[in-house]
Amino acid sequence: MRPIFTNNFLNSPLGAGGNKGSITIHSPATIANMVCGFDVLGFAVNEPYDEMVISFKEEPGITIINEDEYDLPTQPELNVAGAALLAMLEEITEPVGFELQIRKHIKPGSGVGSSAASAAGAVVAANRLLNERFSKEDLVRFAMNGEKLASGVKHADNIAPCIYGGVTLIRSIFPLDIISLTAPPLFVTIVHPQIEVRTADARGILKQQVLLKDAIRQWGNIAGLVAGLLQSNYELIGRSLEDVLIEPVRSILIPGFDEIKQQSKLAGALGGGISGSGPSIFMLSKDETTAKQVEKQMHSVYEKLSLEHHTYVTTINQTGVKFVSP
């Protein structure tokens, strides 16, 4: 994906590199849960990403300018990036004002961390303006306010990988305990069927109680996945990408889910599942050729169902939010 800022945008006082004191970033999509790590695992990908430009403004407070087609709120307290920045401002004693331009490429509601990209990108960029006053952990804390606005729950499984890059484990939210996990090279194929699954709905259908034996299977798998990532053991990663608790319930909301998964594995994918709360589906592969084969299979399944969809073939983003300028 190439930056698609219009000339108008580039020439604006906040355009890329055009103005002293403005920061331009790319904030990546993220895939939460990673199949067996519901609410605790997530990873960042290199595509898609949102573009954001932030600068100080004279009057205190936050001004949001949306430069995309999504018609998101511009009132800071109703905008996920705004909510994250407001949380940050609460911990700054002096009067500060930010102007934030957002060009989203990650469609809201796609299940690849659109709200996290906005919230995390905003606070990472603002923190650069503030000469890195806050730690990454602080930034996660601020950005979770955006998630709360988007889904009603403070969760960090998109926020943390968006800020830290790579694969992250959120061992605990209260207190916050984020662990970066190294991973071997992995290719990621994502398909986003153009249907809407609200995070709040996807949460609502989950049972509050689960069988102990299923929970044991799940923590055997997450332990296997973490070991597989840290030991660069692709086969173990593949075997561990199993979710006996959440996927059977949530996948019902996603047309073609079972066939996508089956065909992707036949094409050589290590495994995969629902991205976040859906409707996007992701698959991991050892190499790009396989990842592209998987993409073909995804196209084929959704073409049969006449379901509009977008696909991405990408890799794990190791750095999180990226500074484009200065």
Next chain:
Amino acid sequence: MRPIFTNNFLNSPLGAGGNKGSITIHSPATIANMVCGFDVLGFAVNEPYDEMVISFKEEPGITIINEDEYDLPTQPELNVAGAALLAMLEEITEPVGFELQIRKHIKPGSGVGSSAASAAGAVVAANRLLNERFSKEDLVRFAMNGEKLASGVKHADNIAPCIYGGVTLIRSIFPLDIISLTAPPLFVTIVHPQIEVRTADARGILKQQVLLKDAIRQWGNIAGLVAGLLQSNYELIGRSLEDVLIEPVRSILIPGFDEIKQQSKLAGALGGGISGSGPSIFMLSKDETTAKQVEKQMHSVYEKLSLEHHTYVTTINQTGVKFVSP
């Protein structure tokens, strides 16, 4: 602990090194669950261990000779080591007979893998006699029959570390999927209060359903523990040694549990909890001095309660069952 074979035993046809074709092994105690890894994690320790001597005998079948005070059954099908050997014999077409002498030092019912040491030790030793005919995974499979006899359930969280050594993850039992996890040097303090907790009872009191939010916390912790072990991050290991599901229920069966845990942590232990299904309690420490301080605290708590108990200060056994002779 020093070997305590009597002269009589050493001079017997099966005594240590005394007879061509006999194999002498030490089979180590193991600590299952490792706090947050119920049913899937376990590790072997260097003390205590059982001593066993195995040799071929002329007539097919299994003869068991107990050389200790525990009055365990000698009928193979009622003895955990016998049950494991019988499972092995089922996969051997030719007629084979084993004579097995067992001197247990790991008290049955102590919660540190006494039955696993018998079952695993027997099949590892027999396999050496058979020129390593079977894989480690086969041996785990055979030995699980001993666990089934002891507790009613085939489980491998003691068997696997006893055979593989170190810390093992049993991602899945059916099909069997065992992963060895490297760990930084760790000292282990164990206290065995002289009360009886039957594995079957300890299983019986567990609820079959758990809250999803508790399960999430548990798999955050097991993921953290696996990462901590593989990344040699002691602090992370310590933070992850938390069990919100099993310990609150089972610890009620163990007098002084909460105080032992609290005092051990005050003495510098990284953390710990119930060993297997109890009643033994284990604590992990970074160094031997701390592990011995922890032992003192354990003594002190149980002396106040006038509860007879044994303690061990040991390390992780990296090799599993050890061949002593030949």
